Amino acid sequence: MGFDGIIRAYCKLDPVTPGYATYLDYSMPNKTYRCPVCGYPELDTPPYNEQGSASFYICPCCGIEFGYDDAKTSYEELRQRWLERGAPWFSRTTAPPPDWSATDQLVRANLKE
Ligand SMILES: [Zn+2]
Numbered sequence: 001m002g003f004d005g006i007i008r009a010y011c012k013l014d015p016v017t018p019g020y021a022t023y024l025d026y027s028m029p030n031k032t033y034r035c036p037v038c039g040y041p042e043l044d045t046p047p048y049n050e051q052g053s054a055s056f057y058i059c060p061c062c063g064i065e066f067g068y069d070d071a072k073t074s075y076e077e078l079r080q081r082w083l084e085r086g087a088p089w090f091s092r093t094t095a096p097p098p099d100w101s102a103t104d105q106l107v108r109a110n111l112k113e
Contacts, residue, residue: 036075038062038082038102039109061105063090079111 033043040061047066048054054067062082064070069078082088087102106112 034109035059035061035064037064037070037078038087039105039111041105041109042097058090060091060094061089061096061102062087079106 030044032041033046034041035043036047038059038061040059043057043059045055045057047057047070054071056065056067058065062078064078064082083102089096089100089102103112
């Protein structure tokens with residue numbers, strides 16, 4: 001896969017050369033973050049920002065809300081509860097990746113003992 005950010009092309013009057021010049025504006029490729037509970041690697045928002053503030057983002061995989069569900073419960077315990085429920089895919093709006101497997105995901109994230 002190549003560049004997956006957003007490329008905007010726009011034309012603007014060039015003050016030096018007569019005519020128009022085309023500029024390409026590369027915005028940052030979408031960075032993704034890993035859920036510390038279920039290991040889902042495609043969170044588009046970090047659970048906590050650099051200042052340590054919770055994003056209140058809900059993981060589409062395990063359904064925990066950062067800053068809320070993890071305020072009083074450890075990631076290990078949240079993971080355990082999710083596994084006890086059968087590790088279901090949480091989101092109804094975000095589809096799981098093709099061939100998604102909770103076990104494989106945990107193994108890849110080194111979260112499975
Ligand atoms: Zn998760």
